[in-house]
Amino acid sequence: xxxxxxxxxxxxxxxxxxxxxxxxxxxxxxxxxxxxxxxxxxxxxxxxxxxxxxxxxxxxxxxxxxxxxxxxxxxxxxxxxxxxxxxxxxxxxxxxxxxxxxxxxxxxxxxxxxxxxxxxxxxxxxxxxxxxxxxxxxxxxxxxxxxxxxxxxxxxxxxxxx
Numbered sequence: 001x002x003x004x005x006x007x008x009x010x011x012x013x014x015x016x017x018x019x020x021x022x023x024x025x026x027x028x029x030x031x032x033x034x035x036x037x038x039x040x041x042x043x044x045x046x047x048x049x050x051x052x053x054x055x056x057x058x059x060x061x062x063x064x065x066x067x068x069x070x071x072x073x074x075x076x077x078x079x080x081x082x083x084x085x086x087x088x089x090x091x092x093x094x095x096x097x098x099x100x101x102x103x104x105x106x107x108x109x110x111x112x113x114x115x116x117x118x119x120x121x122x123x124x125x126x127x128x129x130x131x132x133x134x135x136x137x138x139x140x141x142x143x144x145x146x147x148x149x150x151x152x153x154x155x156x157x158x159x160x161x162x
Contacts, residue, residue, distance in 0.1 A: 014085050020125040025134060026090050029118040031144045037122060039086050041147055044154045045079040045134065048142040078133060078143075080154045083125045090119040 016022050029035055037043055053069035122145065126134060137143040148154055 014123065016085070017083070017125050020127055021131050022085055022123055023126055023131050023134060024086075024121045024123040025138045025143075026119050027122055027143070027145060029120055032087070032120045032122055033145055033147050035120070036147060037084055037087055037120075037145055039084055041084040042149070043082050043084055043122075043124070044077055044146045044148045044152070045082060045137070046075055046144045046146060047078045047137050048073060048075045048144070050142075075144075077154055077156050078137065079126075079130055080156050081148060082130070084122060085125050086121075086123040088121050090121045 014022050033043075049072075050070060051072040124134070134143070146154075
């Protein structure tokens with residue numbers, strides 16, 4: 001059989017740049033620039049860091065609800081330029097749910113998201129270190145996306161170490 005068939009690498013359906021990985025993350029529609037993030041866009045990833053007692057700042061698509069026990073809230077640029085490979089609506093992950101929720105939002109929110117909340121999947125091309133940062137942010141913090149151009153002049157102002 002190897003003599004009759006030419007071996008071809010499996011196609012992924014996405015054009016992933018060399019040495020990069022494709023990673024999909026869930027964002028509330030407002031956190032993904034209200035749907036303006038599209039395949040081919042360059043984005044910056046911001047994050048809001050909350051210091052304080054565990055559970056003192058529950059997050060949802062409506063934002064962070066700062067409560068007693070929060071000592072500081074800071075928003076910083078974490079990744080200045082990331083290439084978007086694909087964007088699409090997230091589908092419900094559990095029977096009977098009206099919208100998919102990211103792990104961070106579902107863990108920290110005491111209320112159920114409304115059916116009008118739209119969760120988008122944004123697939124990006126990143127190296128391993130940036131993939132680890134993004135996964136950590138989505139699981140534990142409140143990341144936001146911003147559209148950038150070559151003249152935006154954004155640069156990360158902190159060294160993020162999960």
